[in-house]
Amino acid sequence: MQFIDFHTHHIHSDPEITSIYNVPLEELNTSQSNQNISIGIHPWEISNINNQFNSIKQKLSQSTVLALGECGLDKIKGPDLQTQIDVFKEHTSLSEQHKKPLIIHCVKSYSEIIKLRKDIDPKQPWILHGFNSSVETMNQAIETGFYFSFGPSLVTHPKTQLTFRNTPLKRVFLETDDSNTNIKELYQKASELRDLNIEEVIEQLQYNFKLIFNNYRYL
Numbered sequence: 606m607q608f609i610d611f612h613t614h615h616i617h618s619d620p621e622i623t624s625i626y627n628v629p630l631e632e633l634n635t636s637q638s639n640q641n642i643s644i645g646i647h648p649w650e651i652s653n654i655n656n657q658f659n660s661i662k663q664k665l666s667q668s669t670v671l672a673l674g675e676c677g678l679d680k681i682k683g684p685d686l687q688t689q690i691d692v693f694k695e696h697t698s699l700s701e702q703h704k705k706p707l708i709i710h711c712v713k714s715y716s717e718i719i720k721l722r723k724d725i726d727p728k729q730p731w732i733l734h735g736f737n738s739s740v741e742t743m744n745q746a747i748e749t750g751f752y753f754s755f756g757p758s759l760v761t762h763p764k765t766q767l768t769f770r771n772t773p774l775k776r777v778f779l780e781t782d783d784s785n786t787n788i789k790e791l792y793q794k795a796s797e798l799r800d801l802n803i804e805e806v807i808e809q810l811q812y813n814f815k816l817i818f819n820n821y822r823y824l
């Protein structure tokens with residue numbers, strides 16, 4: 606049984622869980638574990654961009670860095686949209702250069718993010734994390750090749766549940782993000798919503814994981 610927590614701000618020690626820990630930038634130089642991590646500039650934390658990108662670039666070729674992110678666009682919080690777009694584009698080119706997928710934070714900016722993927726036409730997978738938008742938005746993003754990582758709102762929000770039910774499982778991941786929810790609870794909920802055994806969900810998400818990380822060796 607290998608559960609995957611696709612995006613978390615906590616370090617897990619349960620051997621049944623493979624997780625991608627989103628390292629805070631200020632911890633980048635001190636973290637030395639074998640933990641799988643993602644690194645990037647969250648739109649709320651954009652400040653000294655050159656320094657921030659320099660510390661990311663120093664780490665990026667390490668094999669424990671599975672993905673770039675979370676990075677993205679947020680119309681509620683953070684600097685002006687153009688700055689956010691510039692910083693996001695820099696992440697997209699690092700993602701292509703280093704052949705590492707991109708984990709995306711997106712608030713009220715789906716049309717911009719979808720358009721960016723269409724324009725850039727990257728080879729790397731882009732994953733919309735904490736996805737809780739409508740079926741319609743999901744369908745537009747599917748056509749452009751996005752993946753979706755569903756978080757704790759899958760347990761509580763009918764809108765997220767409806768979207769999840771309609772999303773092709775081959776494009777799905779599950780995550781705990783910054784919550785204290787156990788990822789196994791999300792797998793349980795996912796299997797109920799899809800009328801599947803939990804083993805079937807585990808198997809499909811493992812397959813998805815291996816696919817986007819090129820048969821990643823730790824799973």
Ligand SMILES: [Zn+2]
Binds near residue numbers: 614627782783
């Ligand atoms: Zn997060």
